[in-house]
Amino acid sequence: MKKTTYLLLLLVLYSGCHSLRKSEQLSFNTFNAVSQKKVIVQNGAVVSAHPLASKVGLEMLKMGGNAFDAAIATQLALAVVYPNAGNLGGGGFMVARLANGDLKTLDYREKAPIKGFKEMYIDENGKAHTELSQNGHLSAGVPGTVAGLFATLPYARLPMKQLIQPAIELAEKGFLITAAEARSLNSLKKTFEKYNTVRPVFVKAGPWSDGDTLIQKDLAATLKRIRDNGQKGFYEGETARLIVEEMKRGHGIIGYKDLKNYKAIFREPHVFTYKGYSIVGMPMPSSGGLLLNQMMKMVEDRPLPEYGFLSPRSVQLMIEAERRAFADRAEYMGDADFYPVPVSMLSNESYLQDRMKDFVPGKAGSSKITQPGLSPVKESEETTHLSIIDRDGNAVSITTTLNNSYGSKTVVGGAGFFLNDEMDDFSIKPGVPNMFGAVGGEANAIMPGKRMLSSMTPTIVLKDNAPFLVLGTPGGTTIPTSVFQTIIDIIDFDMNTEDAVNQPKFHHQWLPDRVDIEKNFPQSLRASLEKMGYTLQERESIGRTEVIKVLYKTALNENFKGQFFEAVADNRGNDAAEGY
Ligand code: GLY
8 A cells, every 4th residue: 555545544534523522512511501582594403391401302403413312312411411200110102204305193001011000009998099009119101212312313413422421421420400490499309208119319318509510420320321323222131120129128119121112103193174284193192192183173163363363252162172083082082002092082073063053152051971980181381392493304202201390209220210100191090080180981991002192282383394393382281282282383374483372371171160360361351252252270380392483584584595494492491492
């Protein structure tokens, strides 16, 4: 080999190694998380519940990854920096649109363990013990998130080793917690002590303060096992051993077989049209796609734009659509692998028009119980949503959860992650409301291996077959109603994205028969609804909606060419939009 060729080869090799090393370092300061609420960009955008997680997703896009790379890395980062809902020990749903136009929905919802059974939370006197379905070891379903990440990987471009590295760094070196995060950890100190067999890092001698560094060594070690051994690094080997040992110490029932057999499943997307748009949602075991379909079709033929945003007429109409959809949820919806959910009937247009036959403008409807044994459904609101898009046209909408804030409150000893309390999303006893007051019957009863019904509504709206909106929100049963209202605000009321995200939301879920409203819900509207016969209840904020809207050049000004992504993060939390 000639000397110059040899030198050239060395140079190429060196620059290759150099760029690899560089690509593994994060370009942003993990100790400086500033929340950006809106970006308008051309190459790709990420919106999530935490600024560091959104930055990690952006980093992957900049390193040549696509929306799927960003989705995997953002979820892993959320598992570290947003432990109240980001997770390894929970589950979620992904709705995706590939650059080639294909639509995918991925179900990585938790499952009831093999030892689970219908009356597992009911004592000999017939009393349902929600403290067991909502806290501690017995409330945990078999986690699905890690299987979901690996099922997503074939659509990504970068190796898992690179996608997981930011999460490992954030866990190992730590990150600064905010005042709100410190308050939340402090308020749960006693609860964490109660439900843990090994003292977790989230409990410390003194109180947490704004600006403290949260370092999670056990979690970093779990992430490294996943990096080195793939899915088996979680569902088998040391992590599985730690989970099963934790179960033994806390009288839980998840076993090795539950973990080894867990599979994420690609399902047929739930797609419907609304005023010329195609709406792509999650099918069972999430009620989200079908509920959204029902609510939107129940109002489609009414002149909403003429009624106007937050007018008594439009709000009443939407409340009544919400009431009817949630009544159907309680009666018919559950894991379709175990129960024959009549999806075609429930989404049939004449059925839905029929459902609205008894709607009386100006008069509150009623929530009669149509079937004995149905009871209000209550679901935890501490879920989290991420919306991502890239310049090739891949769009990813993911909602993931531990159910309650910090799930079961139980951290797997030595593994550093919270287990979910998703078992509470089953109808643990017909007639007994879950933590969201939502009711369910036989369709959502516990069976071994069954997935519990969810309300998560990750959604993509297509216009002329191209992505128009990528959206979703946390919020338990308020999720489908928040997504419903956000889409109506944009399509029918022609509202800008920030207002559609941040303007007050309302919620009705059939039972309890009342309308939940946010604090800034207009007074005159309250009075009008009360006059119609509605009971209103003011509550904390509803959802944290993350929206990416695709703008075309005419939406900006003529000097710009092509499409732009307007990514908006909800003001209700520390949510952040990033893009480039
Ligand atoms: N745990 C909230 C949901 O799945 O809807």
